[in-house]
Amino acid sequence: MADAHSTESNYLTATTGLKSWLFTLDHKRIGLMYLVGVLVFFLAGGVFALTLRTELLTPQGGDFISATTYNKMFTLHGAVMVFLVIIPSVPAALGNFLLPLMLGAKDVAFPRLNLLSFWIYTLGSMFFLFTLAAGQLDTGWTFYTPYSNTTGTAVISATFGAFILGFSSILTGLNFIVTVHKMRAPGMTWNKMPLMVWALYSTAVIQVLATPVLAITLLLLIVERTLMIGIFDPAMGGDPVLYQHFFWFYSHPAVYIMILPGFGIESELIAVHSRKHIFGYKAIALSSVAIAIISFVVWGHHMFVSGQSELAGIVFSFLTFAVAVPTAIKTFSWVATLYKGSIEFNTPMLYGLMFLFTFSIGGLTGIFLGALSVDVHLHDTYFVVAHFHYVMMGGTIIAFVGGIHHWWPKMFGVMYSEKWGKISALFIFVGFNMTFFNQFLLGQQGMPRRYWSYAPQFQQQHILSTVGGYLLLVGFMIIAIYLVHSLRNGEKVGPNPWNAQSLEWTATASPPIEHNFHGQPRVENDPYNFPEIDRTGSSH
Amino acid sequence: MGDHAKPAKNHAFFQHHFNTVGQQAGAAKMGMWLFLATEVLMFSGLFLAYFVVRALYPEMVLSSHELLDKTMGGINTVVLLTSSFTMAMAVRYAQLGDNKRCATQLLITLACAFIFLGVKYVEYTGKFSHGIFPGGYFHYDEAAQYAHSHGHSFRGLPHVFFGLYFVMTGLHGVHVLAGIGVIVWVYLRAKRGDFKDGYYAPVENVGLYWHIVDLVWIFLFPLLYLVK
């Protein structure tokens, strides 16, 4: 039905002027604004990272930046990447754009709240920028007490920024939950929702349940800092380890806030570009929910050597392994989806396959960290740094970049250069593994993290890691260039260039019209029933 | 999903992106409940901190809490319970489309909220005047003397208890303030006669919020004032 109206105005052209963007209630525009914000901060976070890497070229400190600057850099890098990039990346940017389209709704349930959430995000990031200007902060993204109570830098403005960002995240989550419950098109039963929607839904549940705890933790930290209440600071009779419990109670579920949407994208990429029904739909959908639940009870695995009780350590280790099983199920299901498919190696699919490679390494190295005695050795070394980059960068960011390529024709109605897409994917694959695989080797040799200078025997791997970092920069630069280029010069595409089966492709134009659909779409088909699927079940 | 068979009514407050008024009301209600869940979770973090402190220093908590005024706390509990009742009445009248009665009930609720804050003000300034300031500003000697003149003595680190007291009641106070804001808003709308034909979601949601504020106090009061 979309083809008939393909010449009429779309959501990009419906209204014009800056105001029509900044005060828009259209979920698609809000999603795009988030996307721009997220990418700008990704660039900033990447520049901070390369500053770190450059300093680490030599073992002695001070060749490039001072210890103080180094400490501020990794704090900013971690905090920007976590709070400003990865948490909003998939849900707030792509999710906002896609959720109503995939459900067959005209908008999210609360469009005003959605806009508010974007503005809160902007405000929170302003606070972070203010932190940059106001002497910066050097606590690490974890803000551990008592260090964060005593250090002279701008802890208050940064934590307040994170506190504000928390609200943005809560509002988005709340909006998504209600949207999924109340706004599904006729015929869209829970079992016909694309897996991306399931993933956004589970993510939203964690956002709503866990973020308030972060809010109160940061609030307590601020009060502790300003009024010296004495709950975390041992000098005042408090317990510094209590802070860690609070922090990880949020931040462990937060790592699944980061990865679940990535899983959602992965399911779409693998199924659509191999034109195969996703394998084990129910298992993938329900394992997200299982992860969402179990993720709340494993936070203590960040504290095996912090002096928490031995029993606590044992329980947390057990639960950590429990949460790995649903992830294993997903991984196997994606690979099985490829079986007897029709696999096309276009750019989105390359990222889909790259995800399987890098995320598996990241997840599998989580097993080392979950094992108590081994974690004693690996905790706070580069092994942990490598692990979380493999899951966050190699998982979520790779999926995110794949998702951007997959939905780019939908968002803008144009196609980018496939050739450059493949070249940059190669840069990113090589650069990424070079940067971070070396860090596993460093970590197991005992190289501690957050070190500005280090013992000479570690230099070789550090150099390789730095070179890899620069390759990543090149790769992302290429992407940025050809994507921007495609906006003007890209080949125009029809509503459904991938020939996919979910509503955002079958029932809307590219780019979609302002109100998404003409009339009310109805859903009969399952989103993964591709026309090529051989009904007889026989194969060749 | 609601019943999409029913056509969208041309209701004054109907938003286009919904299919039916029922769907819109259902969404609003669900959103509100989720929001309340986040509030409860946020306070539960504070309660957790409280229980940790209490487990670490049971003597200290016991000896310090004696200085809180049970009478004033009790009065405030009664005041808030009353306001919850009048709030419920306001919702009922809004449901019936009786904007006038609804406004009256809201006014009483507002009055209760102000009484609550007034009593808190008296309590806070009373504490301040005896050196009981939050956290690091706590004057131990002055406070201990004050405790002594009331026949109590501190054990351990009373500033931690009072620090928590100020944070918990302070955050609750902020919620009361926000409550006053939204009650004034629905009061103005009731005055304007907005609530009719089964449209009363704003009053209902403000009501739910107010009950949660009340509920938090119902926990704060015994934990802080009546420790035994």
Add this chain to the structure above:
Amino acid sequence: MPTAASTFAEDTDNLYFFITALDTLFFVLIMGAMGYFMWKYRRRSKDQKTSSITHSGVIEFLWSAIPTVLLLVVFIWGECDFVRQSVAPADPLEVRVTGQKWYWTVEYPKYPGVSLNSSTEEPALTLMVPKGKPVRLTMTSTDVIHSFFVPAFRVKRDVVPGRYTQIWFEATRIGEFNLFCTEYCGDFHSNMTGVVKVLEPDDFERELIKAGVLTQEEGESMAAYGERIYKRRGCVACHSVDGADGTGPSWQGLYGRTESLSDGTTVKAEDQYIKDSIYEPNKQVVAGYAPQMPSYQGQLDNEQVTAVIEYIKTLK
């Protein structure tokens, strides 16, 4: 993994290698399957038929159950080692460790007067232990959280202010090993390193006392003794003697100088003030510096303070 030099190291490494093998197996399986499918089912024609399989109960059960069992094995293995490593055997050698920005101090209750310090220049060592005898460390911090990590021993434990945490180990190899601080603790976190020296039990006591007891030597001047204290007790970490600014003010030209303090007053830096600065450093804080200096009350005796003052006098 780095050189294995304690009784735990082998256990930890065994599990490490088991997980490596397990992970490699699964990784190869997954990537193998992926690679094979990528090649076999690459798109050859636009309307290439694909299979209608959507799920398979048996396979899905198997690939949930097998990892669960394997993970359970890893869990139990790690847990048993961890528990064993938590309980020190009877009668270990007791050592007290104090972490502070940015060095470690080590004392031995059995050998009063012995104190080793990681910011020393000569000899560079922090902890001396005999080979083949269990050692138990009781650790605390005077400021923020640090973490005590000896990779060769596979031990690590946070060192928390206001608390005592313990670890134990038994060294199995003579040699010198790295000691790192692995909890971020501020500017010079990465310099909070040291050396652990494992000695033959026969040499241990003699070497320890030689290295750890700081007394004025025969014929040594007070100023020279002061210089040794400066290097051995960690002042060097924050104070330079050549005018370079550090965490604390340089000692060059300090004696007799008029210092402005952070409360706006001034004071002439002479014996009493310097002594107070060492015992109660945060009472009079020099303007422009954070009150970061720890107190040395009970750590430096009167004679040693006098020696430091004599040394400072020589720094014109």
